[in-house]
Amino acid sequence: MKEENKYQTQRDPSTHLSENEFAIYADFLRGDLKDVRGDLKTHVGNCTYCRHELMAITDLLDQVDWVEDSGAMPVKGIRRLAGIKKLMPVLRIAAALALLLIVSGVIQQFIIRPGRINIPDTVRFAGDFVPNPSLEAMVSAKYRSAKDPLVQGPSGETVFTPGDTLNLTWSPDTTDLYLVVITDNQANEIQSFRPGRDSVLVWKVNLKPGLYYWRFDGRDDLWRVGKFRVIGRK
Amino acid sequence: MNRNDRDIKLLNEDPDRLLIQYQPVIRIIVRSLAYQGYLPKREMADLVQDVNRKLLERFPRIRSQYNGKCLFRTYFSVVVRNLCLEEFRRMRIVAEPKTEVYEQASGESAADNLIIIQEFQRLQRALNLFTGERPALWTAIRFMADLPVSAEHLSGFEMDPGLEIREKLATELNSGANLQKREKMEVLSRVFNRLEKKNRAPDAIRKWYSSRLEELLGLMNGNPPHSAYSAETLHLLIEKSELEGNLT
Numbered sequence: 001m002k003e004e005n006k007y008q009t010q011r012d013p014s015t016h017l018s019e020n021e022f023a024i025y026a027d028f029l030r031g032d033l034k035d036v037r038g039d040l041k042t043h044v045g046n047c048t049y050c051r052h053e054l055m056a057i058t059d060l061l062d063q064v065d066w067v068e069d070s071g072a073m074p075v076k077g078i079r080r081l082a083g084i085k086k087l088m089p090v091l092r093i094a095a096a097l098a099l100l101l102i103v104s105g106v107i108q109q110f111i112i113r114p115g116r117i118n119i120p121d122t123v124r125f126a127g128d129f130v131p132n133p134s135l136e137a138m139v140s141a142k143y144r145s146a147k148d149p150l151v152q153g154p155s156g157e158t159v160f161t162p163g164d165t166l167n168l169t170w171s172p173d174t175t176d177l178y179l180v181v182i183t184d185n186q187a188n189e190i191q192s193f194r195p196g197r198d199s200v201l202v203w204k205v206n207l208k209p210g211l212y213y214w215r216f217d218g219r220d221d222l223w224r225v226g227k228f229r230v231i232g233r234k
Numbered sequence: 235m236n237r238n239d240r241d242i243k244l245l246n247e248d249p250d251r252l253l254i255q256y257q258p259v260i261r262i263i264v265r266s267l268a269y270q271g272y273l274p275k276r277e278m279a280d281l282v283q284d285v286n287r288k289l290l291e292r293f294p295r296i297r298s299q300y301n302g303k304c305l306f307r308t309y310f311s312v313v314v315r316n317l318c319l320e321e322f323r324r325m326r327i328v329a330e331p332k333t334e335v336y337e338q339a340s341g342e343s344a345a346d347n348l349i350i351i352q353e354f355q356r357l358q359r360a361l362n363l364f365t366g367e368r369p370a371l372w373t374a375i376r377f378m379a380d381l382p383v384s385a386e387h388l389s390g391f392e393m394d395p396g397l398e399i400r401e402k403l404a405t406e407l408n409s410g411a412n413l414q415k416r417e418k419m420e421v422l423s424r425v426f427n428r429l430e431k432k433n434r435a436p437d438a439i440r441k442w443y444s445s446r447l448e449e450l451l452g453l454m455n456g457n458p459p460h461s462a463y464s465a466e467t468l469h470l471l472i473e474k475s476e477l478e479g480n481l482t
Binding site for chain 2: 019020022023024026027029030032033041042044045048051052054055056057058059060061062063064067068126127129130131159209229231232
């Protein structure tokens with residue numbers, strides 16, 4: 001790669017980065033270039049659009065690296081072609097082959113092999129905090145019934161740290177049978193309680209960070225759904 | 235001859251072959267954008283063909299415009315991405331929410347650690363995009379998250395008052411760990427004014443921090459969103475990363 005010329009003409013600061021400049025800056029952010037021109041840094045420091053573009057480009061390049069490094073795609077062994085007319089059918093075949101390999105790669109992701117570490121999808125780190133659309137629709141919904149036990153519990157803004165206590169209170173109806181269920185944001189059951197004739201539930205929260213929902217069921221009715229978040233700090 | 239030299243040689247001598255070699259990269263980029271909700275998956279193959287056709291037409295321009303100051307692969311990827319986005323605009327495709335966002339990450343701790351490392355690297359990259367404001371933003375985030383701030387974190391500001399003063403300022407920040415947000419902004423204002431030789435009121439710092447944090451979260455979450463970072467989860471990421479010893 002050519003060295004950056006520090007004395008070359010400064011770019012027009014009012015325009016966004018060119019394709020070359022985006023590529024240079026992306027290489028810089030990914031550690032492939034030691035430095036970039038000061039005027040590029042100044043522009044990126046002041047331009048929200050270019051910052052977002054650069055983040056998207058570097059994320060994309062990470063994916064290219066990851067797929068290439070994992071060897072999911074063949075690069076070698078394709079015949080050399082002379083012209084465009086010859087190229088297109090081969091490209092179609094190459095495309096079909098590559099697609100086949102992608103599909104086989106996807107299928108392999110579902111095969112569990114002992115000792116194999118699943119390569120993480122970086123976009124899912126915050127997945128434990130993503131709201132569940134079905135449960136969200138029920139959170140804090142009011143039910144009009146004379147038997148409503150008027151459950152009080154954590155609101156959506158409640159944040160617990162491990163060791164904190166979750167409190168639920170209600171006015172019990174002796175003819176009803178209650179069940180309290182704690183689920184994660186995928187609606188997977190984490191814990192359930194049969195409170196009997198009590199009117200309060202006190203539970204020490206010992207969950208990994210994420211968004212959780214609590215559900216207060218009666219014998220025939222779902223009385224209340226609430227949610228809370230757990231973060232790791234204490 | 236390294237890969238970049240080989241690519242440039244092919245670009246000049248045999249662009250058709252270069253295009254064939256780059257099929258996997260083109261496909262990854264198209265697939266990635268398609269998975270972000272830009273494109274129905276069934277149209278991926280058609281788009282790959284369109285991109286190939288346009289690239290063939292554009293090779294003379296690529297040859298003249300690529301200035302060799304970055305990796306060819308990076309430049310080529312930017313060109314392919316722009317071609318895809320051009321196609322989306324032409325087809326009037328509107329980004330849709332990505333359904334995969336609701337999938338749960340596996341509970342394996344090894345995978346979790348890898349995710350944390352990768353995401354922390356993304357965070358550092360996103361912070362680097364703020365160039366001159368990076369030290370202030372990184373310091374402010376750490377301070378607001380009640381994470382320790384060192385004299386080293388306070389280097390790189392407009393003014394360097396020297397190590398001794400920076401250590402004092404770091405101590406001032408660390409002693410304010412349990413303050414309310416309003417009081418924290420007052421502390422930040424004092425420290426930043428010392429480091430930047432400016433006179434910014436706590437309210438100005440609050441507005442600046444709020445807008446930068448919002449943008450940082452936007453960068454981390456992507457557009458269309460593929461993550462659900464909030465200030466809290468960002469703090470959690472930094473904390474977990476430090477616990478794992480990934481901090482730079």
